[in-house]
Amino acid sequence: MGLIRVVWGSASAPTAMASYDGALADANVHNYNLVQVSSVIPDDAAIEAVGVAPDLGPVGEQLTVVEARQTVVDGRAVAGLGWTTEPSGRGIFYETSGTDSDDVRSDLNQGLDAGQALRDGQFTDRGQKIVTAPSDTGDGEYTTAIVLAVYGESTPLV
Structure with a gap:
């Protein structure tokens, strides 16, 4: 399958969409059209937490992502992404958000436990990234x- 990069960012701005765009810029994925998927990690995938994405292709192409996102006004935004995998690389992501990092961490762990219980397999590795952005x-x-978990590189839309 290839590489899935975990990237993250945060930003503040005068509108919700502008702060979202700024957070995407902080993670270097602001020049792509994001296509969200439901969190299943395919066989033979490798996950690497990189923080800021490298160049993933031409501007305007699509990126396949799993996204955790929180936007607030004058408060604390917390987004978390967790993952668990089998030795084959297959696994699941779980995304959540809120305003308290302890609650987000707890939700991630509970969500991953519930997701594992729904699937056959030997889940051996687990990771997570939580971003807190106070305003x-x-x-x-x-x-x-x-x-965000970014699957591979960009692909053309047209």
Whole structure:
């Protein structure tokens, strides 16, 4: 299958969409059209937490992602992505978000446990990334935290 990169970012801006776009820029995936999938990791996949994505192809192409995202006004945005895999590379992602990092961590662990219980297999590896983005300015700005699993490189839309 190839490489799945875990990237993350955060940003504040005067609108919710602008803060989301800024968080995508922080992770270097802002110039792609994101296509979300439901969290299943195929056989032979390798997961690498990189933080900031490298160049993944031409501007405007599509990227397949699993995305955790939280946007708030004058508060704390927390996004978390967890994963568990078998020796073959097959596995699942679980994404959640909120305003408290302990709650997000707990939700990730509970979600991964529940997902594993639904599937046959020997899940041996587990990882997670949680991003907390505080916005304490009180000026009505939006803050977004994101964590994405990016499958491979971009592909053309047309």
